[in-house]
Amino acid sequence: MEYVKLNNGIEMPILNFGVYQIPQKETKEAVLNALKVGYRGIDTAQSYFNEKEVGDAVKECGIPREEIFITTKIWIDNYGYDKCKKSVEESLSKLQTDYIDLVLLHQPFADYYGAYRALEELYEEGKIKAIGVSNFYADRLADICLFERKVIPAVNQIETNPINARFKDQEVAEKYGTHIMAWAPFGEGKNNMFTNPTLVEIGNKYNKSAAQVILRWLIQRGVIIACKSTHLERIKQNYEVFDFKLSDEDMETIKGLDTGDSLFFNHQDPNMVEWFDNMIKVRREQQDASKEKKTWE
Numbered sequence: 681m682e683y684v685k686l687n688n689g690i691e692m693p694i695l696n697f698g699v700y701q702i703p704q705k706e707t708k709e710a711v712l713n714a715l716k717v718g719y720r721g722i723d724t725a726q727s728y729f730n731e732k733e734v735g736d737a738v739k740e741c742g743i744p745r746e747e748i749f750i751t752t753k754i755w756i757d758n759y760g761y762d763k764c765k766k767s768v769e770e771s772l773s774k775l776q777t778d779y780i781d782l783v784l785l786h787q788p789f790a791d792y793y794g795a796y797r798a799l800e801e802l803y804e805e806g807k808i809k810a811i812g813v814s815n816f817y818a819d820r821l822a823d824i825c826l827f828e829r830k831v832i833p834a835v836n837q838i839e840t841n842p843i844n845a846r847f848k849d850q851e852v853a854e855k856y857g858t859h860i861m862a863w864a865p866f867g868e869g870k871n872n873m874f875t876n877p878t879l880v881e882i883g884n885k886y887n888k889s890a891a892q893v894i895l896r897w898l899i900q901r902g903v904i905i906a907c908k909s910t911h912l913e914r915i916k917q918n919y920e921v922f923d924f925k926l927s928d929e930d931m932e933t934i935k936g937l938d939t940g941d942s943l944f945f946n947h948q949d950p951n952m953v954e955w956f957d958n959m960i961k962v963r964r965e966q967q968d969a970s971k972e973k974k975t976w977e
């Protein structure tokens with residue numbers, strides 16, 4: 681495993697195992713498999729509803745806690761100073777740990793300033809080893825770096841893959857001392873990413889798959905990665921990316937695949953902001969309904 685040094689000196693694995701969309705009942709096994717294969721970074725979030733299962737795996741794996749790097753993310757509904765602080769306590773409890781290595785603000789909406797101040801305090805208390813943001817476009821990142829200043833985000837986790845390569849976002853982030861971290865490095869397979877002829881052809885030269893070429897391309901750019909699979913052979917395959925090096929020419933060829941457009945959605949689109957707002961309201965209603973049901977039972 682290779683590590684990157686974050687802006688506060690903390691070392692973070694460059695390749696992390698992501699657990700988005702892994703159902704609770706499959707998460708523990710997937711994380712145990714990843715740790716057995718050699719991954720030392722796990723990327724979860726409050727909104728993935730599997731922090732407890734990640735914690736179970738970390739407890740059971742037999743690897744010392746300090747050798748494992750856990751990232752979680754604060755959901756928008758827990759933004760604001762007080763709610764954010766309380767939610768970190770809940771995450772610590774679910775993850776069954778005294779500290780979290782990296783905590784990110786999941787989305788650039790609502791009272792993220794209040795939430796960020798709470799993270800800064802928890803960072804100063806040592807409950808969090810590094811803090812950062814996610815899905816912040818370059819303007820939002822510049823905003824929090826310039827106006828918040830006390831602790832510059834160590835990481836900005838953003839969609840990054842060959843189709844949406846984020847070179848400009850990386851340049852802006854690095855100007856402020858922030859590392860970018862790729863989510864959906866494979867674009868979740870959209871655009872036939874795993875059979876893309878350019879990636880397959882490059883992979884053939886090194887006896888590697890398109891997936892491995894993508895991960896290697898990100899590593900050589902200095903981009904931290906979260907990648908997900910629930911299949912052991914793919915978990916292994918995605919880890920076998922430290923034994924080859926792409927030529928400068930291949931790096932440039934992959935750069936040519938960049939369209940500059942998201943494979944998912946744009947966080948700056950007002951319709952998407954409405955979509956998130958609506959999703960939060962629906963989830964709140966569901967939670968209230970389930971609380972009400974419990975009091976009647």
Ligand SMILES: NC(=O)c1ccc[n+]([C@@H]2O[C@H](COP(=O)([O-])OP(=O)(O)OC[C@H]3O[C@@H](n4cnc5c(N)ncnc54)[C@H](OP(=O)(O)O)[C@@H]3O)[C@@H](O)[C@H]2O)c1
Binds near residue numbers: 864
């Ligand atoms: N901050 C955010 O807003 C945000 C958003 C999305 C994701 N994330 C983080 O980033 C992580 C990765 O993103 P992601 O899970 O959305 O997408 P991804 O890693 O780009 O793609 C995952 C998909 O690719 C398949 N896959 C993985 N390795 C493969 C291989 N070698 N060959 C063929 N198929 C392969 C997986 O299938 P199988 O599982 O069936 O093998 C899964 O369907 C997440 O788990 C999460 O931790 C963060």
